[in-house]
Amino acid sequence: MTALIAGRNTPAKAGDVQVGLVAAAVNIFAGAMLVRNASGHILPAVTGTDLIGVGRAEVAVDNSDGAAGDATATFKNGRFRYANSAGADEITIADIGQPCFAVDDQTVAKTDDTAARSAAGIVEDVDDLGVWVIFNEALTRAAL
Structure with a gap:
């Protein structure tokens, strides 16, 4: 062209x-x-x-x-709040801007559990009710 x-x-x-x-x-x-x-x-x-x-x-x-x-x-796609994992996989405000990983269809975790979990999205915020996740395939792939 x-x-x-x-x-x-x-x-x-x-x-x-x-x-x-x-x-x-x-x-x-x-x-x-x-x-x-x-x-x-x-x-x-x-x-x-x-x-x-x-x-x-x-x-x-x-x-x-x-x-x-x-x-x-x-x-x-966009920003949605899902449940936070617990223990060593609990997401905190220190993880804002980092990838988070899918545990199930309503829970995200801080780690990929030794490469057992796939990336869900990017942590945007954390509050008492859960984790705000940015869903954008290209952004998530680039963050990995």
């Missing part, structure tokens, strides 16, 4: 709502923390490897009897 010589109507994706194909045999609850697997499918966050946090499920999706790609999930 050559450089522009006039204005261009460049397509854009407005907002923070996204849609992705769901992994096989999963049930997603509204509000769940979601991850993308190595093949690009969306599933509820679990302790596992080769996953990356993508955001919060906007609606429930039951693909428990389906194959990968049989259903779609609507999710938002």
